[in-house]
Amino acid sequence: MSDFQLPIRPRTISKRRRIAVVASRFNSAFTDALVETCCKVLTEEGGDVTIDLHHVPGAFEIPVAVEAVARHSQVDAVIALGVILRGSTQHGDLIAESVTNALQTTANTHLVPVIHEVLLVNNEEQAAERTMGDKLNRGREAARAALQTIETMAKITKSAPSASL
Numbered sequence: 001m002s003d004f005q006l007p008i009r010p011r012t013i014s015k016r017r018r019i020a021v022v023a024s025r026f027n028s029a030f031t032d033a034l035v036e037t038c039c040k041v042l043t044e045e046g047g048d049v050t051i052d053l054h055h056v057p058g059a060f061e062i063p064v065a066v067e068a069v070a071r072h073s074q075v076d077a078v079i080a081l082g083v084i085l086r087g088s089t090q091h092g093d094l095i096a097e098s099v100t101n102a103l104q105t106t107a108n109t110h111l112v113p114v115i116h117e118v119l120l121v122n123n124e125e126q127a128a129e130r131t132m133g134d135k136l137n138r139g140r141e142a143a144r145a146a147l148q149t150i151e152t153m154a155k156i157t158k159s160a161p162s163a164s165l
Protein backbone atom coordinates (compact mmCIF):
# COMPACT_ATOMS: atom_id res chain seq x y z
CA MET A 1 0.00 0.00 0.00
CA SER A 2 1.31 3.39 -0.90
CA ASP A 3 1.92 5.82 1.94
CA PHE A 4 1.46 8.71 -0.45
CA GLN A 5 -0.69 11.42 1.08
CA LEU A 6 -2.30 14.26 -0.72
CA PRO A 7 -0.62 17.49 0.30
CA ILE A 8 -2.80 19.73 2.38
CA ARG A 9 -4.04 22.81 0.58
CA PRO A 10 -1.21 25.33 0.74
CA ARG A 11 -2.24 28.51 2.48
CA THR A 12 -0.20 31.07 0.65
CA ILE A 13 0.51 34.11 2.75
CA SER A 14 0.36 36.90 0.27
CA LYS A 15 2.67 39.78 1.01
CA ARG A 16 0.22 42.06 -0.72
CA ARG A 17 -1.68 43.96 1.93
CA ARG A 18 -4.80 46.11 1.90
CA ILE A 19 -5.24 48.48 4.81
CA ALA A 20 -8.14 50.86 5.38
CA VAL A 21 -7.62 54.14 7.18
CA VAL A 22 -10.74 55.75 8.67
CA ALA A 23 -10.06 59.32 9.77
CA SER A 24 -12.24 62.08 11.18
CA ARG A 25 -12.03 65.64 9.88
CA PHE A 26 -12.73 67.37 13.22
CA ASN A 27 -9.58 69.18 14.42
CA SER A 28 -8.27 68.71 10.90
CA ALA A 29 -4.83 70.25 11.43
CA PHE A 30 -4.10 67.39 13.81
CA THR A 31 -6.02 64.60 12.10
CA ASP A 32 -4.53 65.45 8.69
CA ALA A 33 -1.05 65.21 10.23
CA LEU A 34 -1.92 61.79 11.65
CA VAL A 35 -3.17 60.58 8.28
CA GLU A 36 -0.16 61.90 6.41
CA THR A 37 2.42 60.28 8.68
CA CYS A 38 0.48 57.04 8.96
CA CYS A 39 0.16 56.64 5.18
CA LYS A 40 3.82 57.59 4.66
CA VAL A 41 5.03 54.94 7.12
CA LEU A 42 2.68 52.30 5.68
CA THR A 43 4.08 53.00 2.23
CA GLU A 44 7.71 53.08 3.37
CA GLU A 45 7.60 50.06 5.67
CA GLY A 46 4.63 48.00 4.49
CA GLY A 47 5.92 46.65 1.18
CA ASP A 48 3.18 46.07 -1.39
CA VAL A 49 0.42 47.91 0.44
CA THR A 50 -2.82 49.40 -0.86
CA ILE A 51 -4.38 52.07 1.35
CA ASP A 52 -8.12 52.80 1.26
CA LEU A 53 -8.67 56.17 2.92
CA HIS A 54 -12.15 57.05 4.25
CA HIS A 55 -13.14 60.29 5.97
CA VAL A 56 -15.96 60.93 8.44
CA PRO A 57 -16.96 64.22 10.13
CA GLY A 58 -16.05 63.52 13.75
CA ALA A 59 -14.63 60.84 15.99
CA PHE A 60 -18.09 59.61 16.90
CA GLU A 61 -18.68 58.58 13.27
CA ILE A 62 -15.44 56.55 13.05
CA PRO A 63 -16.79 53.24 14.43
CA VAL A 64 -19.68 52.93 11.97
CA ALA A 65 -17.29 53.40 9.05
CA VAL A 66 -14.81 50.94 10.56
CA GLU A 67 -17.61 48.39 11.00
CA ALA A 68 -18.73 48.93 7.39
CA VAL A 69 -15.17 48.37 6.17
CA ALA A 70 -14.85 45.22 8.27
CA ARG A 71 -18.13 43.84 6.90
CA HIS A 72 -17.83 44.80 3.27
CA SER A 73 -14.14 45.07 2.30
CA GLN A 74 -11.40 42.51 2.21
CA VAL A 75 -8.85 44.37 4.29
CA ASP A 76 -6.00 43.06 6.42
CA ALA A 77 -6.40 45.82 9.00
CA VAL A 78 -8.27 49.03 9.70
CA ILE A 79 -6.63 52.06 11.26
CA ALA A 80 -8.86 54.57 13.08
CA LEU A 81 -7.45 58.08 13.36
CA GLY A 82 -9.03 61.00 15.17
CA VAL A 83 -8.43 63.71 17.74
CA ILE A 84 -10.87 64.53 20.51
CA LEU A 85 -10.02 67.67 22.42
CA ARG A 86 -11.51 67.73 25.90
CA GLY A 87 -13.90 70.66 26.27
CA SER A 88 -15.58 71.91 29.40
CA THR A 89 -18.19 69.13 29.57
CA GLN A 90 -18.06 65.33 29.57
CA HIS A 91 -18.92 65.15 25.87
CA GLY A 92 -15.39 64.35 24.71
CA ASP A 93 -14.93 61.59 27.28
CA LEU A 94 -18.27 60.04 26.33
CA ILE A 95 -17.31 60.00 22.67
CA ALA A 96 -13.87 58.55 23.44
CA GLU A 97 -15.29 55.77 25.59
CA SER A 98 -17.92 54.81 23.07
CA VAL A 99 -15.40 54.84 20.19
CA THR A 100 -13.00 52.66 22.15
CA ASN A 101 -15.63 50.06 22.95
CA ALA A 102 -17.04 50.01 19.43
CA LEU A 103 -13.63 49.60 17.79
CA GLN A 104 -12.78 46.69 20.06
CA THR A 105 -16.11 45.04 19.31
CA THR A 106 -15.58 45.33 15.56
CA ALA A 107 -12.06 43.91 15.79
CA ASN A 108 -13.13 40.90 17.82
CA THR A 109 -16.34 40.26 15.90
CA HIS A 110 -14.67 40.22 12.49
CA LEU A 111 -11.20 39.07 13.60
CA VAL A 112 -9.69 42.00 11.80
CA PRO A 113 -7.02 44.12 13.48
CA VAL A 114 -8.42 47.54 14.30
CA ILE A 115 -5.79 50.04 15.31
CA HIS A 116 -7.08 52.64 17.74
CA GLU A 117 -5.46 56.05 17.44
CA VAL A 118 -8.51 58.14 18.19
CA LEU A 119 -6.74 60.34 20.67
CA LEU A 120 -8.39 62.00 23.65
CA VAL A 121 -6.27 64.95 24.67
CA ASN A 122 -6.55 67.77 27.17
CA ASN A 123 -5.28 70.56 24.97
CA GLU A 124 -3.80 71.51 21.61
CA GLU A 125 -0.26 71.16 22.91
CA GLN A 126 -0.82 67.48 23.69
CA ALA A 127 -2.50 67.05 20.30
CA ALA A 128 0.42 68.63 18.45
CA GLU A 129 3.00 66.54 20.32
CA ARG A 130 1.20 63.34 19.34
CA THR A 131 0.26 64.15 15.77
CA MET A 132 3.04 66.41 14.51
CA GLY A 133 6.01 65.57 16.69
CA ASP A 134 8.68 62.98 16.14
CA LYS A 135 8.97 61.57 19.64
CA LEU A 136 5.37 60.49 20.27
CA ASN A 137 4.00 60.33 16.74
CA ARG A 138 0.76 58.32 16.90
CA GLY A 139 0.42 58.20 13.12
CA ARG A 140 3.71 56.34 12.87
CA GLU A 141 2.70 54.14 15.80
CA ALA A 142 -0.61 53.28 14.14
CA ALA A 143 1.06 52.20 10.89
CA ARG A 144 3.58 50.01 12.68
CA ALA A 145 0.95 48.48 14.96
CA ALA A 146 -1.13 47.57 11.90
CA LEU A 147 1.78 45.96 10.06
CA GLN A 148 2.90 44.01 13.12
CA THR A 149 -0.60 42.79 13.95
CA ILE A 150 -1.16 41.66 10.36
CA GLU A 151 1.99 39.52 10.64
CA THR A 152 0.85 38.09 13.95
CA MET A 153 -2.62 37.26 12.63
CA ALA A 154 -1.06 35.56 9.59
CA LYS A 155 1.12 33.40 11.84
CA ILE A 156 -1.82 32.47 14.06
CA THR A 157 -4.08 31.49 11.18
CA LYS A 158 -1.24 29.62 9.44
CA SER A 159 -0.68 27.45 12.50
CA ALA A 160 -4.40 26.78 12.96
CA PRO A 161 -5.85 23.52 11.59
CA SER A 162 -7.17 24.19 8.07
CA ALA A 163 -10.71 23.14 9.09
CA SER A 164 -10.91 26.04 11.50
CA LEU A 165 -9.97 28.70 8.94
Ligand SMILES: Nc1c(NC[C@H](O)[C@H](O)[C@H](O)CO)[nH]c(=O)[nH]c1=O
Nearest residue numbers: 024026057058059060082083084085
Ligand atom coordinates in the same frame (compact mmCIF):
# COMPACT_ATOMS: atom_id res chain seq x y z
N1 LIG B 1 -15.45 67.77 19.75
C1 LIG B 1 -14.96 66.84 18.91
C2 LIG B 1 -15.78 66.09 18.06
N2 LIG B 1 -17.10 66.30 18.09
C3 LIG B 1 -17.97 65.84 17.05
C4 LIG B 1 -18.44 64.42 17.21
O1 LIG B 1 -17.38 63.50 16.97
C5 LIG B 1 -19.54 64.10 16.23
O2 LIG B 1 -19.10 64.34 14.91
C6 LIG B 1 -20.81 64.89 16.51
O3 LIG B 1 -21.19 64.72 17.83
C7 LIG B 1 -21.95 64.40 15.57
O4 LIG B 1 -22.25 63.03 15.80
N3 LIG B 1 -15.23 65.20 17.20
C8 LIG B 1 -13.90 64.98 17.18
O5 LIG B 1 -13.41 64.15 16.39
N4 LIG B 1 -13.08 65.69 18.01
C9 LIG B 1 -13.59 66.62 18.88
O6 LIG B 1 -12.79 67.25 19.63
Ligand SMILES: CC(=O)[C@@H](O)COP(=O)(O)O
Nearest residue numbers: 085087088089090091092
Ligand atom coordinates in the same frame (compact mmCIF):
# COMPACT_ATOMS: atom_id res chain seq x y z
C1 LIG C 1 -15.93 66.55 22.19
C2 LIG C 1 -16.63 67.78 21.84
O1 LIG C 1 -17.55 67.82 21.02
C3 LIG C 1 -16.18 68.97 22.60
O2 LIG C 1 -15.59 69.91 21.77
C4 LIG C 1 -17.32 69.55 23.36
O3 LIG C 1 -16.88 70.64 24.05
P1 LIG C 1 -17.61 71.04 25.40
O4 LIG C 1 -17.39 69.90 26.36
O5 LIG C 1 -16.91 72.29 25.85
O6 LIG C 1 -19.05 71.24 25.05
